[in-house]
Amino acid sequence: MVWLITGASGQLGLAMQRVLSTRGISFIAANSKELDITSQNSVESVLLRNSPKVIVNCAAWTDVDLAEIKQEQAYNVNALAVKNLALASKRINAKLVHVSTDYVFSGVGNSPWLESAERDPASIYGLSKREGENFVLEIYGENSFVVRTAWLYSENGKNFAKTMANLALSDEREVRVVNDQIGQPTSANDLAQQIVDLVESKSTHGIYHGTSSGQATWFEFAQKIFELVGANTERVVPVSSDEFLSLAKRPRYSVLGHDNWRKSELPEMRDWRLALVNEIPRILFAQRRSL
Numbered sequence: 001m002v003w004l005i006t007g008a009s010g011q012l013g014l015a016m017q018r019v020l021s022t023r024g025i026s027f028i029a030a031n032s033k034e035l036d037i038t039s040q041n042s043v044e045s046v047l048l049r050n051s052p053k054v055i056v057n058c059a060a061w062t063d064v065d066l067a068e069i070k071q072e073q074a075y076n077v078n079a080l081a082v083k084n085l086a087l088a089s090k091r092i093n094a095k096l097v098h099v100s101t102d103y104v105f106s107g108v109g110n111s112p113w114l115e116s117a118e119r120d121p122a123s124i125y126g127l128s129k130r131e132g133e134n135f136v137l138e139i140y141g142e143n144s145f146v147v148r149t150a151w152l153y154s155e156n157g158k159n160f161a162k163t164m165a166n167l168a169l170s171d172e173r174e175v176r177v178v179n180d181q182i183g184q185p186t187s188a189n190d191l192a193q194q195i196v197d198l199v200e201s202k203s204t205h206g207i208y209h210g211t212s213s214g215q216a217t218w219f220e221f222a223q224k225i226f227e228l229v230g231a232n233t234e235r236v237v238p239v240s241s242d243e244f245l246s247l248a249k250r251p252r253y254s255v256l257g258h259d260n261w262r263k264s265e266l267p268e269m270r271d272w273r274l275a276l277v278n279e280i281p282r283i284l285f286a287q288r289r290s291l
Contacts, residue, residue: 003027004052007059011157015192037081047088054199055089056097065247067125078128086139102150104130107251114257115207123248147210150254154188155286164222165283168231179219179238183254184211187275194269203264209256212272228280
């Protein structure tokens, strides 16, 4: 069984490759230069030539603010490209895993979003990701998983955890961090493990929330990172999100519920604090190597 990973150079794409290699699963890893998923011809050509049995779409337009300006480009990557993958996956009868986001919800709430909750995005990015979900479920829902994630971090790429670890160790200045947005810090490595487990299980196709258990504000997340790297946590100062101007509206509450894991044969992902304890050494090692 050969897997195909799109968006292979991103955080989750790299984590998927690591997990598949560890488990001895054959895969093809394609970045945007090797596979243009916005081109229907390119997608069909690659899938028909390689006949993967599982396709994991980790590719996405992830610049939330720039999506407000370059709306067509964001829609092409997050929606039309997903349509191409769903059509081609169905043609070759391959299982499809599409990675989505908490931004499909409004972010206005105070209890975990159910997998079936109404989607009411407050940004162009969220709208484009919702349309991507729609294409998967309408075209090929019978053999697809939509896995929503949030607050993703790892030792690779640019992410909040790496930035905070670097600030914690670089000097003694205070670091101002938003304390009125609540979510679930999620390890890309944990998510990759969960996706492989999901594909290999007999779980029902549909929507799953691929986020760590528990919840935190960005401030609490940052404090925990400072603590784990041995820095003074009092340097982390809580502030309102109004202090940081942005083009796109950020969700104030994006905790995702895990009901469908409980209905499946798989456990939900572990608590974010436990995952962070494992990930911090990888992050610090990657930073040392980059110096």
